[in-house]
Amino acid sequence: MANKSFSLFILGGTGDLAKKKLFPSISRLYANGYLQNLDKVYSLARSKQEDWEQVVCQLDAGLGKLCHFIPFDVRDWNSYAELDKVIKDLKGQELIFFLSISPYLFEDAIRNLGKLLRNYTNPRKIVIEKPFGFDLKSAQKLNDLLYRYFIEEEIYRIDHFLGKDTVQNIFSLRFSNTIFEGIWNRNFIDHVQIVALEKVGVEGRGEFYDKVGAIRDMLQNHMLQMLAFIAMEPPAYMSEKFIRDEKVKVLKNTHIQKLIRGRYEGYLQDVGVDGSTTETFVCAQVSVDNFRWHEVPFYLMTGKALAEKLTQITIVLKEIPQSFTKLLECRPHQNRISFQMAPQSKLTITFELRPPTGRFMACPVETSMEYLFPSEFQEAYEVLLLDVVEGDQSLFIRGDEIEALWEVVMPYLDQKDTPFIYPKGIKIPKPAEDFLKTSEKSWFL
Numbered sequence: 001m002a003n004k005s006f007s008l009f010i011l012g013g014t015g016d017l018a019k020k021k022l023f024p025s026i027s028r029l030y031a032n033g034y035l036q037n038l039d040k041v042y043s044l045a046r047s048k049q050e051d052w053e054q055v056v057c058q059l060d061a062g063l064g065k066l067c068h069f070i071p072f073d074v075r076d077w078n079s080y081a082e083l084d085k086v087i088k089d090l091k092g093q094e095l096i097f098f099l100s101i102s103p104y105l106f107e108d109a110i111r112n113l114g115k116l117l118r119n120y121t122n123p124r125k126i127v128i129e130k131p132f133g134f135d136l137k138s139a140q141k142l143n144d145l146l147y148r149y150f151i152e153e154e155i156y157r158i159d160h161f162l163g164k165d166t167v168q169n170i171f172s173l174r175f176s177n178t179i180f181e182g183i184w185n186r187n188f189i190d191h192v193q194i195v196a197l198e199k200v201g202v203e204g205r206g207e208f209y210d211k212v213g214a215i216r217d218m219l220q221n222h223m224l225q226m227l228a229f230i231a232m233e234p235p236a237y238m239s240e241k242f243i244r245d246e247k248v249k250v251l252k253n254t255h256i257q258k259l260i261r262g263r264y265e266g267y268l269q270d271v272g273v274d275g276s277t278t279e280t281f282v283c284a285q286v287s288v289d290n291f292r293w294h295e296v297p298f299y300l301m302t303g304k305a306l307a308e309k310l311t312q313i314t315i316v317l318k319e320i321p322q323s324f325t326k327l328l329e330c331r332p333h334q335n336r337i338s339f340q341m342a343p344q345s346k347l348t349i350t351f352e353l354r355p356p357t358g359r360f361m362a363c364p365v366e367t368s369m370e371y372l373f374p375s376e377f378q379e380a381y382e383v384l385l386l387d388v389v390e391g392d393q394s395l396f397i398r399g400d401e402i403e404a405l406w407e408v409v410m411p412y413l414d415q416k417d418t419p420f421i422y423p424k425g426i427k428i429p430k431p432a433e434d435f436l437k438t439s440e441k442s443w444f445l
């Protein structure tokens, strides 16, 4: 637990993310005794104080007493003069700034906070939500701006998927069990499926979403992060530097081979943008061009307005040799290791065993072992906020990593052709089924 006193400043402190995720997470962490050195929580926002009071009244009572509101306009220097008065009284404390604001305001916030903080020697951290830039160039520009005022050790770029239990368990399964490391390569693995299917459409975020689309919203970050955890080499040491070095290395060897884009029926009415070519669904075949993964395809699929929420990674192992298929007079299922993040947080391993009533060489039946990941934290944000407080950057995206992520998707951004249309509420669109069929594979959903 961090033993120095600190204060939190949430820019956009009455916004959706703050209301739905940040404050509930801070409140639970506080109630469970994780934030004993927290001095104050300041919500900085343009909205009315009453909006903020509504947020605060739902918090743990003890925490509520530490919360304050500062009327704030990210673009207006006068707001920083007010903030200055507050910071003056926080001598020696660590200051943690959380940018829970529109990405269009990131630059102003970084520049103005950076200038203000030059007058202070307090330790500081800046936490930045996604999207970090809109392409490689803008991400580089944002990195350059950050480095004018902060050092990498003070910068926490968030991808909330990395706070999920199951994602962290990929690491544990791979690197704490000898039985898996030996098979984690092209000799045993046929292909990998990474899916993030959502039931929700774009809902109230239409205006923002239309400028982003599924490639920027999900593929560039969450999907590629999951891929990196599956595909990276074991780090020499379990420390943030070595973990992030390995992720960057694997991302630099990652390339999209082919990609299709879709859009749900009724999207244009939802966002009210005529002629938009933004996608709400994307399916890609990705290669990781190194010795371990040579010719092992990674299939990534994500989309909105589908039948059910399902976030899952499935490692599909190779088939048994053909001659044994003949001996068994059947084709056993391929073994699978699957990491599910939603609807449940669990690991499933499927394998083939003799049916209880069968003959000695009867066709085996698929059997599975399931392990639910019990967590003491309800939200990925709880894990990540605690890491920020404790100064552990292992689960945050480093500057060179964010650029490597953008490099992977760059050739596929801003396509001008209209995506294929799929009906709302279907399991997956037909073109996505066909995507795998051509390689005689099918999705495990």
Ligand code: BG6
Binding pocket: 198, 217, 311, 342
């Ligand atoms: C966000 C995306 O980063 O992740 C959303 O912007 C998406 O569009 C969400 O719905 C999915 O996260 P989770 O944790 O609900 O699977």
